[in-house]
Amino acid sequence: MIQIVEHAPQEGPYAIGTALEAAGLPMRVCRAWAGDRVPEMVDDLVGLVVMGGPMAAYDDFPSRTAELALLRAALEAEIPVLGVCLGAQLLAVAAGGTAKRGNGAQIGWSDVRMSAAAPVDPLFATVPDRLRVLHWHSDTMDLPAEAALLASCDSYPVQAFRIGRSAWGLQFHLEVDEAAVEAFARAFPEEAATAPGLLESAPAELAALARHRDDVCKRFAAFVAGRAEQTATRAFFTRRAATWESRFADDGPRYAAAVERMGLLPGQRVLDLGCGTGLALPALRAQVGETGVVVGVDLTPAMLTAAMREGRDTQAQLLLADAARLPLPTGAVHGVFNAGLINHVRDPAAALREWARVTAPEGVLLLFHPSGRAERAARHGRPLDPDDPMAEEHLRPALRAAGWHLDRYEDAPHHFLARAIRGHE
Template sequence: MRAVGVLVVQHARGEGPYAIGEALAAAGLPVRLCRVWAGDPLPESLAGVEALVVMGGPAAAYRDDGFPTRRAELALLRRALAAEVPVLGVCLGAQLLAVAAGGAARTGSGPQVGWGDVRTSPAAARDPLLAGTPERLRVLHWHGDTMTLPDGAVPLASCERYPVQAFRVGGAAWGLQFHLEADKAAVDAFVAAFPAEAATAPGLREAAPEELAAPAPYRDLVFGRFAALVAARAGHTATRTFFTPKADSWETRFAADGPRYAQAVARLGLRPGQTALDLGCGTGRALPALRAQVGDKGAVLGVDVTSAMLLAAAREGRGGPAGLLLADCCQLPLPPGTVDGIFTAGLLDHLPDPAAALREWARVTVPGGALLLFHPSGRVERAARHGRPLSPDDPLGEPNLRPLLAGGGWRLECYEDATPYFLARAVRVG
C-alpha cells in the first residue's frame, strides 16, 4: 500500500496550507495538493492517505451552487471519519467537517473579517492540539458562514459573534473557523483575492506583522502537534483506510472460511478456564471456537485496530463469546503473563516490525503458552493470487520464521504450509 502523504484540498488559488504545510514538511510528511479550483480531481478513496486537510474558500458548505466538488468532499470526509484518518478543516473546511459529521452549516450574520480574539474552552486545555494555548487567542477571521456542531463534537474555541470557532470530532478530526495557518503571504493573498471584504477591516494588511507575531508560537505548537499525530498514526491509518470500506462485506466475502478457522483454533490446544487472544480478529470468525475451547469460565478477547471491523464482529454476534478491544496488537494494554494462548490470522507478515510484535506477544503470554499463526490459504497460493512470486524474505517462510520466533521468546513446534492453509504453532519459552 503506497503512501501518498497528506492530502490537502485547496478551494481557491490563494488559500493554501501555509503554516500547516510547513509543519507537515518539518515532520517529513509529503503533501499532495488537490487544487479543486484548478480542476484537480478528488480521489475516490483514501488509500495511502495519511491525513486529510481541507482548506477555506468562498463557496458555501450548505449548497452545491458554485461548489461542484461539495458532495465528493463530504463523502471523502465521511470516509476519513469512519476510518479515523486525521483530519484538519479550516474555515470552509471546518464547516464541511461539521456537515460530514452530522451537523449543519448555514449563513451567518455577515462577514467577520480582520484580527480578533477567540476564547478557548476548558476542553481545549486537555485537547491533543490546543492544550497550552491561552484562554484568549488573537487570530485572523475571514468568513461569513457558520455551523451547528454534530452530537458528540467537542467545542474548543468561540467568540461572541460566531460561537463555533474550533471543535474536535472523535479523536483525530479538528475544525478551525479562523485562519491560524495564515502568514504575511496569506494575508496579502486574501486581501488581493477579496478586496471588498478586506475593505471592511481597514489597516488589516498594515497590522499583519504585529498581529501575526502574537499567535505564532501557538500556531507552531498546534500544527506541529497535528503533524506529529499524523506521523505517529501513519501505520494504523493505512490499515484502517484499507479495511474500513471492506468491513461490511468482509463476512460475506469469506463466509466459507469459518470451518477452517475452527479447525485451526483446535490446534491451539487451550483448556477450559484459560485465557485466549485473537489478534487482528477482524469480524471475529475465530472467537466462537476460542470460546468453545476455554469454556464459560475462561476468557476470550478479540483485538483489532479498525473500529469498523469490531462493529462488524458485534453485528455478527461475536461480542457475546468474547470481549472486543480496539487496540494496537503491537502494544497490548495487558499485564505480563496473563494469556494462555494467542491466535492470529494473516497478521504477522503485515506488521512493520514482526520481531517487536512477537516480543510483545511473548510478554503477555505465560511460559508454556501457545501461539498459532494461521491463514486459510498457503503462502504459494496467496502469492499467486496477488500476482507476485514467493519472496525469500517472507517472514512466514520457515527459514525466517524459526529464528524470528526464537528471538521473540518462542519455540516453533509445528510448521505446515499447504495449498489450502498455512499454520505454525509455537510455545512460549522461559
C-alpha cells in the first residue's frame, strides 16, 4: 500500500498518483486537511508520499507530530518516501534537519540546477542540468549532514535532496499539470498575483516540463514496485526489532541444539540467513571455532542494529542483504542455517536454489523453528495450511529440485527441523 498524506484539497499527488496507479500500486489517501488521522505504523506500507500545504513545517499544526513520527518510522524501515514542498521540509526535519523561513516568497516558473549527485540518482539520472519548474513556497530547510543535495537555485539552495537510499524531498512542485496550476491559483490568489502570467504561460511551461516530470514520477513508482517485497519485510520487522531479543531470548538453548545437528567442522564457513538479533550466532561460532567464518545475514537494518547491541557482531560478521539474492560467490560456504525464513520469502523454490548455489557440495542446510507447524497454527488460531512449503510433501521435492537431499525431517510438537545435504553438480 502507498500512503499519501495531503494537507490541502488542491495539493493532491497529480502526476505522482498517475505514475503509481500505472505501476499497479494501490494507494490510500490521508486527507489531513479534512481531519483524517495520520497512520501510526508503517507495517503495511511499501511507499509514503507527503504532499505540500500552506502551513509551515516549523509550526505546530495539528498533524505535524504524527507525520514526523510516520516519516521517521518510514526512514528507519527504508520505506521509499517522496516529500513535496511542505512534505520535503517535514522529511528533512524527520531526518534530523531543520525547517525555517526563507528569503521571501518564491512563486512562479523558474530554473533549478542539478548537482553533481543528480546524474547517479535513481530518480534524477536523466533530468537535464537545468530544469524549469513551478515554485510556490516561502520556507526552506537545512539538511542533515548525510543528505545528498540534488538540485538548487540561488535564492533557495535546497530544491531537491535524497536521504539515505530511498527517501526524496522536492521543494518545487514537479507533480503539477494544468489542473493543479489552476487549483493553486484559485486557492491562493494573492500569491498567484505576484507571478504575472502564471496561468497564461502554464500550457507552454508544462509542455516543456512534462517529459522530465513524468520520467521522475515513473522512476519513483518503479523504485517502489521493484522493492515492494523487501520493503514489506523491513516494515514488518523494523518495529519489532527493539523487543525481538527479549521476546525470544528463552529460545536460545533450542537454537543451540538445532545448530549442533548441522555437524559443522572447525574452520568451515556458515551463514545464518534471516539472523534477526543473532540468537544462533554464538552456537554457530562454537561449531566452526575461531578459524571458521560465521556471517549473519538480515534484510532489516534495525535487526542488525539490535544484534550489535547484544554483542553478536563479536561472534559473526553481520551483512545487510536479501537472503534470496546473496552477494556471495558460488560454493562459498559449507553450511546454511535459517529459522523460519522460508515462510517469509516470496518464492521458496528460488530461495532454495540460491542457498544451494552458495553452498559447496556436501554442505548442509538446516531449516529450523522453535515451534512445530501444528503448534504455530494453533497459536494463530488457524488450521494447518495444506500449501505450507514446510510440509514434507512440498519441502522434499522442492529441495530435490534445488539440488538438496533431505536426510532428516522432524515436525515435532515443540520444534521443526529439516536437514538437507547439498548434492554434487
